[in-house]
Amino acid sequence: MKIRDLESGYGSVQILWGVDMSLREGAITALLGPNGAGKSTLLRSIFGTVRPWKGSILYRDEDILHLPPHRKVDRGIALVPEGRHVFAGMTVKENLLLGAYRKRARERMEGNLGLVFSLFPILEERQDQRAGTLSGGEQQMLTIARSLMASPELMMLDEPSQGLAPKVVEEVFSALTRIREEGVTILLVEQNVENVLSIADYVYILNEGRVVGEGRPDEIEKAGLRKAYLGL
Amino acid sequence: MRQYIPFLPVVAIYGTLFLTGLLLEGMWQPMALLAFYGALGQVFNIFLGLTGYVDFGYVAFLAIGSYGMAIAASSLYEDLGWWIVPTGFVLAFIMASFLSIAVGAIALRLKGAYFAIATIGVSEGLRYLIEGTGLWGGSMGIIVSRPLREAFGREGANSLSTFWADSILYGIALVAAFITLMILKSRAGYAFLAMREDEEAARVMGIDTTRYKLLAFFISASLGGLIGASAWTLKMNYVFPSDVFDIVYTIEAIIIVLLGGSGTLLGPLVGGLVYGALKYWLAVTFPGLQLLLFAPLILVIIVAFPQGIIGILRERMGSAFRGVIL
Secondary structure: OEEEEEEEEEOOEEEEEEEEEEOOOOOEEEEEOOOOOOHHHHHHHHHOOOOEEEEEEEEOOEEOOOOOHHHHHHOOEEEEOOOOOOOOOOEHHHHHHHHOOOHHHHOOHHHHHHHHHHHOHHHHHOOOOEHHHOOHHHHHHHHHHHHHOOOOOEEEEEOOOOOOOHHHHHHHHHHHHHHHHOOOEEEEEOOOHHHHHHHOOEEEEEEOOEEEEEEOHHHHHHOOHHHHHHOO | OHHHOOHHHHHHHHHHHHHHHHHOOOOHHHHHHHHHHHHHHHHHHHHHHHHOOOOOOOHHHHHHHHHHHHHHHHHHHHHHHHHHHHHHHHHHHHHHHHHHHHHHHHHOOOOHHHHHHHHHHHHHHHHHHHHHHOHHHHHHOEEOHHHHHHHHHHHHHHHHHHHHHHHHHHHHHHHHHHHHHHHHHOHHHHHHHHHHHOHHHHHHOOOOHHHHHHHHHHHHHHHHHHHHHHHHHHHHOEEOHHHHOOHHHHHHHHHHHHHHOOOOOOHHHHHHHHHHHHHHHHHHHOOOOHHHHHHHHHHHHHHHOOOHHHHHHHHHHOHHHHOOOO
């Protein structure tokens, strides 16, 4: 995916001021930056829940800038939104099956369910339990698992470690590396810099709606970008 | 066939009302009143129950439908004869559909309370537009007793108003219930369930939430238009803006759906029966005091049984009946 000169915002408030970014297939690309840098807005603009203003998003030789979210899902793009948006009143299994809502995903439902249960055995154990009764970490795994049910080729995650205990964060991150092994491209927004630098293949740093730095994790360290923009 | 089983209780209830009205002296009107509340709940539920959005201006669709019938009857009776009634229903359907799509395309982008306020505005605005500009007879309304007499004769017009208008209402109620069942049993039913629980998550899963909301809004509104055409214009033979835009009907629809069980098939029907019977009983037993008693009574019921009557029944009866009581 190639993003060129993307501008976006809410109402008349501009948040993104021309973002350029490329995602390599099968890699984990991390998007770091301080609060209010526009990281979530960038994910939402790519996915279409926020309408981008201008620019282009090339994905498999097609400009998908103005496609609505459900058309993005049809093209294999998934978003795991911030906060744990599980369907609390439904069982774990029902949550997962709803993840395969579009036709493309329904055709591969059985296989994906097997994959999801092998990645997250705890969800298989709890499949008949109501999602609202799961712990925070399990709910986060369920939201990730549910978006895997849509057979994504690109998965974007908005702060999946938010509010989780360190041990659970590790579990979530190790699940992400296993998802990468399945060939899924990942775009990860995070505040949790230490963990991200250890799993990411490439890093972008966003500040005030612009890309202010990019490189492999070790380059980011060397260039001192980490200290300059993230204060760590 | 199995999937149609939940429809049987609906048919049984409306059938009982219809036959009771037909066979017992003096019971036709009270039964028709219950059927009206059942139907009102049923059509309102298609939107509120499926999407969780509250339309405080819902009565506008019944009103516009009643105008559709009145316009057809008063302006076309010389050319069409008895065909004015089917034409009136078509016009009612079209006018309510247009209004719902126009309002829905804009208002359904708003969330929660903003949507509710916008819809009140539309309903009240439309009423003042009619009264202020003198459109469709303005505040004088449209009286259709003469055209109906000319088209059907005195006897015919009489039975249209006292029997057929109510009978058609039973038919609309059954159609509304059947459509509800079809939606609940389809993939769209799951989409609505997901949207109600978490709209953001539903969108992320590729559910086109705007389209589904608009669909439910349109179905609910167009059926509401048919109710207005039948239960008001054909039955009363007149349409006055101050009557047909009365917000009380919207509030009654909300109460009925919540009382019976929002988003269920049987809930709005049961809610309509309980509400109608209660209102009738209070008016007879405590004349003048009914409104004073009614509000707290409804409040208590809704606070005590937030899932409504059918929600409670389903929980108590266990899984064996879940498939039957929808």
